[in-house]
Amino acid sequence: MRLKKTMIDKNKKPRVAIYDFTDCEGCEVKLVxxxxxxxxxxxxxxxxxxxxxxxxxxxxxxxxxxxxxxxIHHHEISLLKxxxxxxxxxxxxxxxxxxxxxxxxxxxxxxKVWYEKIYSSQYHPAGVDAVPLSAxxxxxxxxxxxxxxxxxxxxxxxxxxxxxxxxxxxxSVCFDCKQAGNPCRIAEEKKPCLGxxxxxxxxxxxxxxxxxxxxxxxxxxxxxxxxxxxILEKIADPKTVERYLTMFHxxxxxxxxxxxxxx
Amino acid sequence: MxxxxxxxxxxxxxxxxxxxxxxxVKLNVHEGERLFEGILVGRTAEESHWITxxxxxxxxxxxxxxxxxxxxxxxxxKINKTTELLRDLMVCxxxxxxxxxxxxxxALPDYIGIDRGTELAQKDPTSFAKALSLKEIGDEIAHIxxxxxxxxxxxxxxxxxxxxxxxxxxxxxSKLEETADAAEWTAEFFSGLEYPExxxxxxxxxxxxxxxxxxxxxxxxxxxxKDNIEExxxxxxxxxxxxxxxxxxxxxxxxxxxxxxxxNSASKWEKKLDFENPYHNNPAQAIEILQFHKKAQKIIKxxxxxxxxxxxxxxxxxxxxxxxxxTLGVEYQGIGAVEAPRGGLYHEIHLDKEGIITxxxxxxxxxxxxxxxxxxxxxxxxxxxxxxxxxxxxLMNMVIRAYDPCITCSVH
Numbered sequence: 001m002r003l004k005k006t007m008i009d010k011n012k013k014p015r016v017a018i019y020d021f022t023d024c025e026g027c028e029v030k031l032v033x034x035x036x037x038x039x040x041x042x043x044x045x046x047x048x049x050x051x052x053x054x055x056x057x058x059x060x061x062x063x064x065x066x067x068x069x070x071x072i073h074h075h076e077i078s079l080l081k082x083x084x085x086x087x088x089x090x091x092x093x094x095x096x097x098x099x100x101x102x103x104x105x106x107x108x109x110x111x112k113v114w115y116e117k118i119y120s121s122q123y124h125p126a127g128v129d130a131v132p133l134s135a136x137x138x139x140x141x142x143x144x145x146x147x148x149x150x151x152x153x154x155x156x157x158x159x160x161x162x163x164x165x166x167x168x169x170x171x172s173v174c175f176d177c178k179q180a181g182n183p184c185r186i187a188e189e190k191k192p193c194l195g196x197x198x199x200x201x202x203x204x205x206x207x208x209x210x211x212x213x214x215x216x217x218x219x220x221x222x223x224x225x226x227x228x229x230x231i232l233e234k235i236a237d238p239k240t241v242e243r244y245l246t247m248f249h250x251x252x253x254x255x256x257x258x259x260x261x262x263x
Numbered sequence: 264m265x266x267x268x269x270x271x272x273x274x275x276x277x278x279x280x281x282x283x284x285x286x287x288v289k290l291n292v293h294e295g296e297r298l299f300e301g302i303l304v305g306r307t308a309e310e311s312h313w314i315t316x317x318x319x320x321x322x323x324x325x326x327x328x329x330x331x332x333x334x335x336x337x338x339x340x341k342i343n344k345t346t347e348l349l350r351d352l353m354v355c356x357x358x359x360x361x362x363x364x365x366x367x368x369x370a371l372p373d374y375i376g377i378d379r380g381t382e383l384a385q386k387d388p389t390s391f392a393k394a395l396s397l398k399e400i401g402d403e404i405a406h407i408x409x410x411x412x413x414x415x416x417x418x419x420x421x422x423x424x425x426x427x428x429x430x431x432x433x434x435x436x437s438k439l440e441e442t443a444d445a446a447e448w449t450a451e452f453f454s455g456l457e458y459p460e461x462x463x464x465x466x467x468x469x470x471x472x473x474x475x476x477x478x479x480x481x482x483x484x485x486x487x488x489k490d491n492i493e494e495x496x497x498x499x500x501x502x503x504x505x506x507x508x509x510x511x512x513x514x515x516x517x518x519x520x521x522x523x524x525x526x527n528s529a530s531k532w533e534k535k536l537d538f539e540n541p542y543h544n545n546p547a548q549a550i551e552i553l554q555f556h557k558k559a560q561k562i563i564k565x566x567x568x569x570x571x572x573x574x575x576x577x578x579x580x581x582x583x584x585x586x587x588x589x590t591l592g593v594e595y596q597g598i599g600a601v602e603a604p605r606g607g608l609y610h611e612i613h614l615d616k617e618g619i620i621t622x623x624x625x626x627x628x629x630x631x632x633x634x635x636x637x638x639x640x641x642x643x644x645x646x647x648x649x650x651x652x653x654x655x656x657x658l659m660n661m662v663i664r665a666y667d668p669c670i671t672c673s674v675h
Contacts, residue, residue, distance in 0.1 A: 022295030025274050025671055026320020026413045032364060033402055033412055035395045039384055047379070052274065053368065054379040057267035072295030073501075075264075082265055102317040103297040105306075114301035119496055119503075126501050127296040147320060147413045209409075209416025210424020211313065243306065247313075 008089070010163045014063035017049035019083065021069030021076045022103065022127070026147040027094035028052050028068055034150050041154070044161055060086030064160065068093040070103045072127040077136060084137040089160065092132070092139045093153075095146035095216045095248050102146070103130035104251035131251050141166050145202060146216035146248060152201050169201040172220050173213050176204035185212070190235045192244050197223035214247035219254045226258065269293065270660055272369040274321055275670025279640060279659055283652065286644050288659065290637040292502035294674040303623040308334045308420060308614055315610065315625070316414045319672045321364060324357035324405060325603030327415045329610040329625075332599030334420045337614055339582030345572040346422040348562050352408050353415070354601070355559040359401035360412070361604035362516070362548040365667045366453060367394040370545050373661045374456050390452070393445035397552065400435075400442045404559060407431045421575035429571070432563050439560045446556035453549030454532040458542040459658055463642045465539060465635065467518035468507050470600055470607045476522045477507060478538070485600045488609045492626055495634075502673040505631035513635045514606025514628050515667065516547035541639045542665045548604075593621050603628050605667055629666075629673035636666050 008014055020028060031038060048058040065087035071080045084090055095101035106114065108129040115125050133139050143156050159166040173195035177184070182204060185193040194215035195207065202217045219225070232241045249255040269276045276293040299318055303311055312330035316323030328350060335342065342350075368380030377383060383391040402412035407427045410416030417424050467478040474482040475491060483491045492512075494503035506512065521538050532550050537543045584596050596613040606628030613622035640659045647655055 022297060022674075023671070024317050024320035024323070026317070026323060029320045029364065029413050032368060033398070035398060039381055042381060050379070051267070051269055051271050053272065053381075054372075055267075055271045056378050057271075059265055070295070070297075072297065073293065075293065076295060079264065086265065102302065102314055105302045105314075106298050110301065111298065114298040115296070118296075118298060118300050123496065125296060126293065127298075130295075130297065146317065205411055206416045209411065210419065211410075211416045214313075243310065247310075 008063060008160055008163050010161070013044065013046045014161070015048045015058070015061075016045045017060070017062040017065045017083070017087070018047065018053070019049075019065065019067045019069075019079075020052060021067060021080070021097070022072040022130075023069030023094070023096040023101075025052065025068065027145070030147045030150055031153065034153065037150070037154055041157055062087045064089045064091060066091045066093050067097050067133060070096040070100050070130045071133060071136060072103060072130050074126060074128050077128060080133060080136055089140045090133075090137065091156070092134070092142040094148050095144065097133050098139075098142035098144050098218060099216070099248050100130050100132045100251035101216070101248050104132075104248070105246060106130055107250070135251075142218060144199060144216065144218040149202055149205070168218075168221065169199045170221070171200040172196055172223075173198045173200050173202060173204055173207070173217065176200045176202060177207055180204045180208045182207050186231065186235065192232045192236045192240060194228070194244055197225050197228050212244065214244055216248045219249070219252065223254075225254060226261070229258070270663055272372070273664055273668050273670060274319070275668070275673070277663070277668065277670045279656075279663070281644075281656070281659075288637070288640045288644055290633060290640065290663070292500040292633070292670055292673060294501055294670050296501050296674055299675045300623045300625060303612070303620050306620055308338075308612075308618045308620065311612060311620060311623075312418060312420070318625070318627070318675045319669055320413050321361050321669060322357060322603045322605065322672070323414045324353050324409060325601045325608050326610070327409070327418055328353065329599040329601045329608050330612065331418060331420055332601070333597040333610045333612040334599070335576065335597065336599060337584050337595035337597030337612060338420070339579035339584070340421045340576040341579065341582075342422055342576045343572045343574060345426065345566065346576070348566050349408050349423060349426060352404060352559060352562045352566075355555040355562065356401050356404035356408065358555045358604050359397060359552055359559075360405060362552050363394060363397045363401055366449070366545060366548055366552075367398075370664055370667070373664065393448055396442045396445050397449065397556075400438050400556075403438060404435060407435055419575065421577060423573065426571055426573045429567060432567055436560060436563050436567075439556065439563070443556065446553045449549045450530070450532050450553040453546045454535055456546070458540065458545070459661065461540050461542060461639065461642055461646060461662065463539055463541055463639050465513045465541065466507060466510055467521050467538060468512045468514050468607065468631070469518040469522035470602050471522055475607065477512070478518070478521050480508065485609070486598055488598065488600070488626065489611075489624070492609070492631060494626065494630060502633060502670065503630055504633045505626065506634055507631070511635040511638050512631050513541065513666070514631045515544055515604070516551050517541070517544040518606060519602060520547050520550070541635070541662055544665050544667065548667065605629055605669055605672070606631060625675055627669070627672040627675060629669045632666050632668060633673060636663055636668060639666075
């Protein structure tokens with residue numbers, strides 16, 4: 001998931017569309033939480049389409065399309081493909097779009113049973129499966145997080161608008177954790193943690209709050225997942241480790257590959 | 264297809280299907296099903312309050328607290344006074360955050376002739392600065408107490424992984440004092456807007472302690488929530504439509520105002536509310552911003568007066584809620600209820616001996632409002648017959664928005 005070339009014309013205000021598929025919309029709430037920084041950003045772009053924020057609606061093509069959420073609904077899958085065709089740059093906003101996130105915990109094969117239990121056996125589902133955007137289309141860049149971090153959103157936008165190719169963080173959550181002054185969950189507290197294989201930039205907000213790191217910022221480049229799993233299985237039972245790996249990553253290619261290799 | 268068929272400026276995807284020849288309107292919900300009640304099964308008690316906030320990024324604290332309460336109810340965990348106060352403070356933050364987002368960014372444009380909420384920055388910079396200062400204080404309290412403005416990181420069954428430092432609470436007090444005028448202005452401003460005329464026979468329902476209270480029929484116990492709040496399946500809708508004892512119900516700020524009782528202490532703004540006009544949910548939300556803003560200061564002062572207790576409540580077998588004998592394999596069951604920004608929220612969780620979730624049921628506020636939202640849209644058609652189609656559509660979209668629906672929550 002990397003931009004191959006710079007596609008934004010620095011001299012023109014890019015036409016931006018913001019979409020939300022099935023999700024909690026918490027990442028869009030984070031956009032509003034940018035407050036003054038959102039106003040500053042709005043001056044540099046032309047938001048021509050944002051259902052949550054405005055009535056104004058313009059058809060594509062768009063310079064940048066930002067998509068939050070998982071394309072679960074069959075309408076969303078066809079819309080996603082159409083948006084890809086109509087967008088120079090397509091950005092996944094948050095864990096649902098980038099990883100399938102929490103909705104991805106539900107395996108496709110189990111959906112039928114749950115439709116029956118939650119709705120009824122007569123129910124006609126609208127949903128297909130909870131998978132990342134990248135399962136259907138090429139994604140140019142992913143702003144990770146559940147929810148995204150405000151500073152990361154600003155950083156990625158500034159890089160995009162400067163005509164640069166945004167980069168992923170080259171460090172892990174461990175680096176953020178050290179900076180935050182947290183004791184190491186794995187080494188000192190003997191608790192599982194996905195920090196070592198997870199891209200940093202989140203300021204270790206979950207671990208700092210006392211919660212586990214479930215890896216919502218995406219698997220970092222060159223992460224050694226099997227080694228971490230071995231270490232975690234020394235301090236926790238395999239089922240617990242499995243629950244950590246499947247909280248946000250049940251449908252990501254890295255974890256699917258890991259499971260395939262174990263077989 | 265790239266189109267604008269969905270109602271703008273509400274959380275999630277809904278649309279109104281109007282039959283002009285018959286003068287009828289139906290509300291359709293098009294959000295994908297995430298099947299949260301299935302996602303929870305097989306996960307642990309401690310994961311429940313991590314997962315359920317992801318139902319809704321606008322009211323994640325409400326879902327977090329509902330799950331915590333369900334787990335604590337199941338295990339008979341008693342929380343200490345500090346935890347209780349800090350959680351009440353989270354509720355204040357949640358309501359301020361959610362109401363400010365809805366009022367200024369989603370609802371207000373309808374009333375002052377702008378489209379995107381941020382256009383207020385140019386039209387009326389002073390008012391916009393006040394709105395932003397309130398958004399900031401809501402986010403700041405959530406951040407200090409819950410660990411983050413969206414999706415809490417510090418909460419756990421029985422209390423908090425970490426409680427805030429007193430210095431941080433002192434900083435919050437001064438920020439609350441600085442924004443007191445903005446909160447008061449919000450109540451005044453939204454009470455002074457001109458709302459469309461509409462008369463709907465509304466059954467207003469809100470939680471009060473351990474009861475669910477209806478403006479028409481009195482109180483029921485929260486533990487009997489399932490017997491009183493029914494969910495109906497609809498064609499073309501991924502959300503179920505809720506009813507209270509078979510009738511349309513409205514939950515949220517307007518309902519809380521009437522259920523909490525408008526006594527002598529009611530403010531001049533509360534006295535102006537019309538409980539038969541759903542558009543008045545907006546001024547009710549604005550009044551609540553002020554109420555929660557004041558309450559937050561009181562809670563923090565109380566916390567600062569005493570030694571804060573960071574200890575966690577622990578499971579108490581004698582007080583745990585055992586499942587009845589017919590539910591095989593289930594050891595514990597609990598119900599957690601919260602008055603979320605949009606109304607009463609209910610989480611029910613069952614666990615086995617190992618603490619693995621075997622059953623979950625979630626009823627969200629918007630589910631309870633959907634039937635009444637449709638009824639109110641119909642009332643617009645019936646009571647504004649002389650208006651143009653375009654104007655009627657505008658008024659219907661506005662009345663849907665006035666409920667502050669969270670379609671995302673309603674499907675979950």
